[in-house]
Amino acid sequence: MSDEAAALYRDLCTILERYAPAGVELTPTTELSGDLNIDSVTAMDMIMEIEDKFGIDIPMNLVSDLRNLQDLVDVVKQQIEGR
Amino acid sequence: MDLFDKYALVAGRHGKLLQAGADPFAVRLDDLSSATEARVNGRETILLGTNNYLGLTFDPACLAAAEAAIRDYGTGTTGSRIANGTYGLHRELEAEIARFLGRRSAMIFPTGYQANLGMLAGLAGPRDVILLDADSHSSIYDGCRLSGATLIRFRHNDPEDLDRRLGRLQDQGECKLIVVEGIYSMLGDRAPLVEFAEVKRRHGAYLLVDEAHSLGVLGASGRGAAEEQGIEADVDCVVGTFSKSLGAVGGFGASDHPKFDTLRFCSRPYMFTASSSPSSVASVLAAFGQIRRRPELRQRIWDNAQALYDGLSAAGFEICAKVSPIIAVRLPDERSAVLAWNRLLAHGVYVNLALPPGTPNGMCLLRCSVSAAHTPSQIEEVCRRFEMVAAELAGAPTGAVSRAARG
Numbered sequence: 001m002s003d004e005a006a007a008l009y010r011d012l013c014t015i016l017e018r019y020a021p022a023g024v025e026l027t028p029t030t031e032l033s034g035d036l037n038i039d040s041v042t043a044m045d046m047i048m049e050i051e052d053k054f055g056i057d058i059p060m061n062l063v064s065d066l067r068n069l070q071d072l073v074d075v076v077k078q079q080i081e082g083r
Numbered sequence: 084m085d086l087f088d089k090y091a092l093v094a095g096r097h098g099k100l101l102q103a104g105a106d107p108f109a110v111r112l113d114d115l116s117s118a119t120e121a122r123v124n125g126r127e128t129i130l131l132g133t134n135n136y137l138g139l140t141f142d143p144a145c146l147a148a149a150e151a152a153i154r155d156y157g158t159g160t161t162g163s164r165i166a167n168g169t170y171g172l173h174r175e176l177e178a179e180i181a182r183f184l185g186r187r188s189a190m191i192f193p194t195g196y197q198a199n200l201g202m203l204a205g206l207a208g209p210r211d212v213i214l215l216d217a218d219s220h221s222s223i224y225d226g227c228r229l230s231g232a233t234l235i236r237f238r239h240n241d242p243e244d245l246d247r248r249l250g251r252l253q254d255q256g257e258c259k260l261i262v263v264e265g266i267y268s269m270l271g272d273r274a275p276l277v278e279f280a281e282v283k284r285r286h287g288a289y290l291l292v293d294e295a296h297s298l299g300v301l302g303a304s305g306r307g308a309a310e311e312q313g314i315e316a317d318v319d320c321v322v323g324t325f326s327k328s329l330g331a332v333g334g335f336g337a338s339d340h341p342k343f344d345t346l347r348f349c350s351r352p353y354m355f356t357a358s359s360s361p362s363s364v365a366s367v368l369a370a371f372g373q374i375r376r377r378p379e380l381r382q383r384i385w386d387n388a389q390a391l392y393d394g395l396s397a398a399g400f401e402i403c404a405k406v407s408p409i410i411a412v413r414l415p416d417e418r419s420a421v422l423a424w425n426r427l428l429a430h431g432v433y434v435n436l437a438l439p440p441g442t443p444n445g446m447c448l449l450r451c452s453v454s455a456a457h458t459p460s461q462i463e464e465v466c467r468r469f470e471m472v473a474a475e476l477a478g479a480p481t482g483a484v485s486r487a488a489r490g
Contacts, residue, residue, distance in 0.1 A: 041440035044236060048217065057248055060227075060234035083251070 138456025152365030168358030195324025198334025205350030265297030265308025271409030299328030394466030
């Protein structure tokens with residue numbers, strides 16, 4: 001993982017930790033709905049926080065395809081690069 | 084694996100609600116004696132959560148129009164608008180809506196939900212971008228999804244956030260459509276339409292305003308939030324419903340766009356559903372007449388809203404927005420909200436119980452909506468019963484719920 005990718009991963013973990021139930025360890029395979037038990041509305045609020053942090057827009061159309069933390073990292077990276 | 088396994092979590096939550104008392108999703112109304120009173124779950128109850136803003140569901144002129152339409156046109160049209168379901172009445176109502184709003188054209192839908200589905204899926208396509216307020220109604224979210232457009236949410240009532248996003252998206256999509264509501268259904272707060280219109284103009288976007296909760300309620304003529312804020316010329320499309328201030332069922336879209344009527348053969352939710360029943364269309368036509376002839380209804384609803392707001396504030400309840408016909412009382416948590424809702428029902432007051440994820444920011448609400456048909460004594464009585472519930476909550480053994488009525 002490049003320094004840039006590692007930094008992005010860390011930043012996302014910092015945001016997700018606030019939404020994760022106590023005791024759930026975040027890894028790239030952590031399931032957003034299954035492991036974090038995030039409902040659809042909370043997920044949208046979390047996405048908005050990520051958008052603000054990185055100055056990007058993540059279309060809702062992409063959010064429904066996100067299964068785990070790695071998917072989220074990939075989408076954020078893709079949106080940052082396309083900026 | 085069972086088809087219904089995916090609902091296990093939500094079904095479990097529903098089961099917990101039932102343990103606390105009545106089922107908020109299965110309240111039964113019988114013997115409606117007026118726009119504001121019914122027997123609910125077998126008890127005489129004041130209705131304070133029906134969105135019946137002008138109280139026209141029992142208006143004699145609306146009743147007479149509906150009765151006459153049933154006699155003259157039958158109980159249903161048995162067809163879609165593009166086949167045998169367009170009667171003269173449907174055309175008449177569309178002309179009346181266009182006249183009332185000062186728009187070139189209007190089209191009607193069988194429900195308000197379908198109006199948003201039909202308008203959004205008709206207006207936007209896969210190459211367009213829709214920017215929608217984060218607190219939009221589910222019908223807006225569903226219509227946006229059906230359109231296939233790229234969907235971007237902006238922060239609720241935040242024109243600066245919308246502006247930033249439009250700036251970032253300037254090279255994307257063929258057309259940009261901004262979607263907001265006049266009054267938001269959960270908290271009763273209003274959109275800052277002047278600021279949104281300014282952002283819309285700067286970025287060359289289209290603006291759609293859903294006036295579901297503001298039609299007949301806001302504006303000197305009752306045309307809604309855009310009239311009240313003086314920006315109707317900036318609104319490209321208006322959506323509205325018949326199931327609130329107009330006291331029936333159905334919805335509409337209206338616009339000045341010269342090609343608007345193209346949607347009649349391009350919008351699938353308009354084309355492939357049976358048209359509104361004649362009685363509903365006729366009562367809505369009569370209801371528009373009442374809005375025109377009786378401006379005092381609007382005065383009465385605002386007087387009632389102010390009285391309820393003052394009464395509940397004095398009783399120590401936290402209200403989420405400024406005075407509006409929707410008065411959302413915030414409770415500290417789900418448990419106290421469910422308990423308070425059940426106690427109110429037991430005392431003969433029906434309000435809406437609104438819980439996350441159906442509410443913004445995880446709030447637990449007793450959502451009240453006032454009507455022009457409420458009498459001052461009904462409002463006083465409702466406030467008295469809220470106070471009784473506050474006292475009961477304060478004395479509840481858990482202690483946690485006492486914060487519900489903190490003054």
